[in-house]
Amino acid sequence: MIPAKLPRLLLWIVLVLSVPLSLLLAASAGSTGWHWPWALDETMQRVVLELRLPRAIAALVVGSLLALAGCLMQVLLRNPLADPYVLGLSGGAAAFALAGMMFGLTFIPVPLLAFCGALLSLLVVFVLARGRGPWSTTRILLTGVVVAAGWGALISLMLATGPDASLRSMLFWLMGDLSHARLSAWWLLPLTAGLALLWLRARSLNVMSAGALQAALLGESSQARFWEIYLVASLLTGLAVSMAGAIGFVGLIIPHLMRLLVGSDHRRLLPAAALFGGSFLVLADTLARTVLAPRQLPVGVLTALIGVPLFLLLLNRAVRIR
Amino acid sequence: MALLSTRDLSVQIGDVVVVESLSIEVAPGQFWGLLGPNGVGKTTLLKTLAGVHPACSGEVLLDGKTLSTLKRRSVARRLGMLPQHTRYVFEASCEQTALVGRHPHLRAWDRESEADRARARQALASLGLEKLAERSCMNLSGGESRRLALATVLVQDPAVMLLDEPTNHLDPANQVTILDVLGRQVRGHDKAAVMALHEVNLATCYCTHVLLLYGNGEYEAGPTDQLLDEQRLSRLYQCKMRLVDDGSQRVFAVAGQS
Incomplete structure (x- = not known):
């Protein structure tokens, strides 16, 4: 159902405030317990500034990217239960990153490899799914699922035959882990371009939610527009995966939750998802590195533990509505 | 000048020849009925007239200009189509769903104005959906969701309306309601409509012209009472x-x- 109008302003205040609050929380909580950042001595302040804060900011960006990419994939595939990895992007990224680590391609940064893998995966899906006959979401979806399975097999092969010493770091990477995630400056250009485009396309996305035919009839040059959004979604996902591995469920749950709260108008949905996706991942990551301190969990495990029951709940609800 | 015309248009889908060298002119104030048996290609022909299905040969002209050379957005400001099926998969209020029809009239950064909103409410009201404006588009009956889809076309406000079986799922009273609305649009606002339908008697009541598709590309077109x-x-x-x-x-x- 559509929520009442009165609490809308309140909701936005909460969404906007959740970002600085989550960052503050991430900066204060650590393996040594809880300390407000302004009440720390100099060494601890350096820990906060050089370790916790950059990691929290990376988490914020990755969470936003995944939530946005999830919104886009749901529109493109016309399925409110689609997620950014559904077309095998994370598999491609992980396979490339792992291959890089295994074959000692140290001269290429792992994030760059991962990004190339994500793009390759996208190309493979589109080349295979286009074939002959009309463009169809089911075809793309199925091709994506199969390609993802293929990447999975390659990854298992590499893990099975690879050196045992690197197994642990590889596993962390596959599950999604923010401990080495840093936001580097060269992300900013594609990131800003992608976000600016989305800002201009928000209303087009509303039209595209009604399907390719309706989009064309309402003035979107349908194919071109769909490819464009697919590309942006892959770009966002590729960036996220290359920074932090395949963190699951953020791109699925956050758009879905935000749709319940602010509705399906993408001019509201996209900013809401970006804000809450970001702060959600910051909180999840803070929890991941403190809950079993001094041991650190991969954040992907936590998001999956939260996400799976939540997803089942939402799915159940979606079925009841039909 | 004709709003929509075709010149030697041939349309095919798979092995089915829908029409061969169709030349018609749809002028303002004309309400065309598109009649033919199941599977003859009525939907495909409408899609071709809307420019979303390619023609085999010949061309479709909108306001005298070749449709395929126009930008989709300028087409959408002059020509709208009610598809045979609409399926809503995301939660939105009915008013918001109808409001989507303003899309081709707004630039990328524009927001819908209060006038646009009023137009959406008025379109819903004219189809007897005023009570549903705030309701979700996901839990509608077949007839309600048919009328909601038509409301989106009315909000789009095109000069040429292509309607693929607009009376599907509607009871007799609602069939008359929506055809009256469409008839008023066509006569009162110098618009034109081409409507695929199966009820011959509705065509005799509302259509000024008919286009009969016999299959194998054969057709006849002309004023309803003569044909x-x-x-x-x-x-x-x-x-x-x-x-x-x-x-x-x-x-x-x-x-x-x-």
Whole structure:
């Protein structure tokens, strides 16, 4: 159902405030317990500034990217239960990153490899799914699922035959882990371009939610527009995966939750998802590195533990509505 | 000048030849009925007229300009189409769903104005959906969601309306309601409409012209009262059709196998 109008302003205040609050929380909580950042001595302040804060900011960006990419994939595939990895992007990224680590391609940064893998995966899906006959979401979806399975097999092969010493770091990477995630400056250009485009396309996305035919009839040059959004979604996902591995469920749950709260108008949905996706991942990551301190969990495990029951709940609800 | 015309248009889908060298002119104030048996290609022809299905040869002209050379957005400001099926998968209020029709009239960074909103509410009201404005588009009955889809087309406010079986899922009262609305749009605002439908008697009531698709590319087009008779309709539907005239109304009835 559509929520009442009165609490809308309140909701936005909460969404906007959740970002600085989550960052503050991430900066204060650590393996040594809880300390407000302004009440720390100099060494601890350096820990906060050089370790916790950059990691929290990376988490914020990755969470936003995944939530946005999830919104886009749901529109493109016309399925409110689609997620950014559904077309095998994370598999491609992980396979490339792992291959890089295994074959000692140290001269290429792992994030760059991962990004190339994500793009390759996208190309493979589109080349295979286009074939002959009309463009169809089911075809793309199925091709994506199969390609993802293929990447999975390659990854298992590499893990099975690879050196045992690197197994642990590889596993962390596959599950999604923010401990080495840093936001580097060269992300900013594609990131800003992608976000600016989305800002201009928000209303087009509303039209595209009604399907390719309706989009064309309402003035979107349908194919071109769909490819464009697919590309942006892959770009966002590729960036996220290359920074932090395949963190699951953020791109699925956050758009879905935000749709319940602010509705399906993408001019509201996209900013809401970006804000809450970001702060959600910051909180999840803070929890991941403190809950079993001094041991650190991969954040992907936590998001999956939260996400799976939540997803089942939402799915159940979606079925009841039909 | 004709709003929509075709010049030697040939349309095919798969192995089915829909029409061959179709040349018609749809002028302002004309309400065309597109009649033909199941699977003859009515939907495909409408899609071709809307420019979303490619023609085999010939061309479609919108305001005298070749449709395929126009940008989709400028087409959408002059031509709208009610698809045969609409399926809503995301939660949105009915008003918001109808408001999407303003899309081609707004630039990328524009927001819908209060006038646009009023237009959406008015379109919903004209189709008897005013009570549903705030309701979700996901839990509608077949007839309600049909009218909601039509409301989106009315909000789009095109000069040419292509309607693919607009009366599907509607009870007789609602069929009359929406055809009255469409008829007023066509006559009162110098618009034109091409409507695919199966109820011959609705065509005789509302359509000024008809286009009959016999299959294998054959067609006949012209004013309704000249074209619709027992002979043609019996041939069109491959069953015996009789004209019943009680002095005040002429009704075509199915009278068994041919």
